Amino acid sequence: MTSVIQTRGLAKRYRRVTALSDCAITVPEGRISALIGPNGAGKTTLLRLLAGLARPTAGNMTVLGGTPRQDPAFLAEIGYLAQEIPLYRRLTAEDHIGIGAHLNRRWDGASARDRLRALNIPLDRAVGKLSGGQRAQVALALTLAKEPRLLLLDEPVAALDPLARRNFLAILATAVADSGLTVVLSSHLVADLERVADHLILLASSRVQLCGDIDALLAEHHVLVGPRKATTAIEKTRTIVQAVRTARQTTVLVRGNAAVLDPDWESADIGLEEMVLGYMGQDAAPGLARLTTVGDDQ
C-alpha cells in the first residue's frame, strides 16, 4: 500500500519555541489517522506543514508524491481545515461556495449545499452570524466540496455537539470508504476519534511518540500488574512506557511482546485511551517512558 504522507526528521522552530522536532511519520493511503496529543504538542504545526501553509525548519516530507508547495495541482489535492475555522465573516455560505467554484477546477458545490441544507444551516446568512458549530459545518462542507485526496482536519469536532460529532465522523468514514480519501484529524480527546480512526499518530512534547496502525500498536502494548517491586527484570526484554506504584502494587505499561516469566506479574490487554494516556502521562506534562510514583516511596 502506498503512503500518502511520509516525513523524516521534520522539525519546526519558531524564534524560541520548538513546535515540532525529529518527526518521522508514515500514513498509508485510505486510512483515517488520529493525530492525538495534549495541547501544545505540535499537532497544528504538523498539519500546517503538511498542508504547505508553513515551511519546515529541518527535515523533509513527501505528501501525495511531492513536497507540499504553492502549486495549483498540489493545492487541489489537499483539503485543510484549521482550528480557527477560517472563513470570511461577512460573506455567506453561498458566497463561499461561489468562491470555491472560482478558485478550484474540481468543485462539488451541489453536495456542499445539500449537506448544509440537511443540517438546516442557512446559506444566505453571513457566516459570522452563525453559531460556532454551524460555522464548523460550513467550513467542513467547503473542505469536502473540494474533493481532496488528503484531508487534514485540525480539531474539526471541537465546536460540534455530540450528535453533530457522530454525524460528522460518520460522513467522514463514508467518504473514505467511497473514494479512497486519506484523512488526518487531530484532537486531544481520544474518545472522539476512537470510533473512526484506524491509524494513530501520537505527539507529545513536540515529538512523535507513536505512529502506526492502531490494532498493531494495541497488540504490542500490555499492562502488567504485580506486587510493589523493582521492574528491572521487565526492562530487560520490554520497554516500560509508564509505571505507577501504589503502596501495594505496581502497574506497568510496557511495549514489546516478549513473554513475562515472573509469575508475580499479570499481563492484560489495553485499550486505545489507556495506551494514549500512558504515553501522555495523566498530569498533562508528558514525556517518553517516564516513571510515575504514587504514594510514599520506600
Place this chain on the structure above:
Amino acid sequence: MTWLTWRQHRAQFCTGAALLAALAVLLLITGLQVASQWHSALVACTATHSCSNQGGLFLGNRAVGFLVIMTLGAPALAGLFWGAPLVAADLETGATPFAWTQSVTRTRWLAVKTGWMLLAAAVWGGVISALVTWWSGPNNALYRDAFNPGRFDIMNITPVAYALFAMALGIAAGALLRRTLPAMAVTLVGFIAVRAVIALWLRPHYMSAVTVFYNLVHGYTPPGSYWQLAQGVLGPDGHPVPQPDGPAAFGVPLGYLPASCAPLNGGATHITPSCAQALTHFRGFTTYQPAGRYWAFQGIEVGIFIALAAILLTVAAAVLLRRDA
C-alpha cells in the same frame, strides 16, 4: 480570484464610486459657474484694457475652493480604506488559510488582489485629478499658481501616483503588521511624512533653480505659472538685505535709503533722482523654477512615487509569500 476580490470588496468599490460621482456633480456644476464668471471677467477687462490687473477678482465659491484644496488628502483615503485592510483584515480574522488552501497559489492570490486595487487607486486618483484640473483652469490662468506646492499636488498626473503609493503603503503596512487599525495609522502617518519630505525638501531640487537679478525700480516677474523658491534684495555689498518689517521702498527698508525715498512708503509714485540713484546700488533677485518645467517636474514626482510604490509592494510580497501563513 477576480471574482473573490470583487465579492470581498464590492462595498468599498461602490462607496468609492459614489463619492466620485458626488464630487463630479459638485465640481461640474460649480466649475461651469467658475468658467462663465471667468469668461465675463475677461470680456469686461478686455473692454477696459485692464486685463493685466485682476488681482481683486475671486472665482468660484469658498467652500468648493476649500474642497478642491482638500483633495490633497484624497489619495491617502485609497491607502487607508482599501489598501490597509486588503490583506490585514484577512490575516486578522484568520480567513487566509481558507483562501490559501484552495487551488490557487498565494502569489496569484496576492497579484490579482493587488492588481485590481492598484487599478482602483489609479482610477480614484485620476478621476479626482481630472475634475480638479478642469475646475481649476480659470483659477490657474488668473493666479498662475499651478506650479506652487499645494496646487501642483492636486492636478494632472501626480494624484494618480500618490494614490498608487498610498495603496502600496497600505498593503505593505497591512502585510507587515497583520492588523487593520495599526496598518491604517501607519499608512496615514507614512503618507503624510513621505509627501511632506518630498514636497518640501526634494522637489525644489529636481532641477537646479534659475535665479534672476533685476533692477528694483523696473522689477521682474518670470513668465507664466512659475514656482518661486526665494525672492529678496541684495545690498551694495552683495549681501541680502533683511526682509523689511517696517517702512520700506521697493522691498528695501527705509533705514538703508536716503530720506528722499521716504515718500515711496507712503504710496508716492514719483521717484526723486537722489532716491533713484541710491536704489541703483540694490538689486532684486528671484530664484524660481520656470513654468516650462512644470511637466518635467510632474514626471519626476510621478516617477519617484511609483518607484516607492514598487518597493513597498515588493516588501509586501516578500513578507506574505515567504512567511508562514
